Amino acid sequence: MVAPDRVPVVAGPPRRPITPFLVGLAAGTAVAAVFMRRQLIAFATRAKPYVRRPATTTNPALIVNRWSGDGKAERFGLAEAAERAGIRVIMLERSDDIVQLAKDAIDAGADAIGAAGGDGSLGLIAGVAIERDVPFFCVPVGTRNHFALDLGLDRDNPLTALDAIRDGEELLIDYGLAGDRPFLNNVSFGVYAEAVHRDEYRENKEQTIAEVLQKMSKGKDRGSALRFQGPRGGQAERTTMTLVSNNPYVFSGPPDYGRRLRLDGGRLGISTVAEGTDADGTSGAATRHWEDERLVLESDEPILAGLDGEALTFESPLQLEIKSRGLRVLVPAGTKPGYAPPRATFAAELVGLARLAGTPGVAEGPTDA
Secondary structure: OOOOOOOOOOOOOOOOOOHHHHHHHHHHHHHHHHHHHHHHHHHHHHOOOOOEEEOOOOOEEEEEOOOHHHOHHHHOOHHHHHHHOOOEEEEOOOOOOHHHHHHHHHHOOOOEEEEEEOHHHHHHHHHHHHHHOOOEEEEEOOOOOHHHHHHOOOOOOHHHHHHHHHOEEEEEEEEEEEOOEEEOOEEEEEHHHHHHOOHHHOOOHHHHHHHHHHHHOOOOOOOEOOEEEOOOOOEEEEEEEEEEEEOOEEEEEOOOEEEEOOOOOOOEEEEEEEEEEOOOOOEEEEEEEEEEOEEEEEOOOOEEEEEOOEEEEEOOOEEEEEEEEEEEEEEEOOOOOOOOOHHHHHHHHHHHHHHHHOOOOOOOOOOOO
């Protein structure tokens, strides 16, 4: 038997080991996966559906503050548009009590009460809606309308908010309480509160705040004499700035800078620049941010506050708390409240692509952390 010819083996260049490359690739993939998982979980939390049901109002009333936003309501022809939509329009006059107007409208048969004005007006009328258990709706004709923005309404085209009556939905969202006063956005103490109590604030906001800040920065006792407990058991004694919000704010960049991811999270957002003592005994000034269901402020003086832009004074102690899903609010069908940061939008796009591709494990609802 003749043995087959052997084929010579030609040695090539030595191969580089691929193990380090694979390890690096796996490590990079793992880090990216952790990052994206966090983004996806955050997106899923924000994407949790609001409690919705079709709007059923048949006799709505709308109180219009004609002076808000330098006459924005009249420029857009709001009263005429609202009447065409079947809404009873009540024009606010200088001598009117806006709270009493809302109560009278409901007593006269209104099954939903709305406000067209700034955030201060909205909060007062929303308080009546809560008290009487009727839906609330708003038309953004104020100067800034931060609540309407986070609610998902179009501030540049306020008449679209009337679709909440024509073909709308009812959502359940949170509201805050400062003592017995409801707020939709936030309550400020310290520099801003001191500023809004000055007569010159309305004419020159920036200069007034700068003057108050300069005054409060001088001397031994800086800031407002407010006492409250911090997030880890410390005790604040004086505050330059304390902001308590109906759901926490996140930085959103210009022009609004602060937005809320949700309006039904059931937590107050608390941000402070205050002097005091930490739980470990160290003392000094510190900036802190945390969330809670309530905060109690104490002072030996009347407590000055800026509540949704209004100058108010409270007695001590003052309790601030969140009322979870206690406000029934009407919005146009399909309205999506809350701010979606760019990274969350990117995560949402990835989720959408994964679902289109049929990727296993990408569910429709929120995922667990």
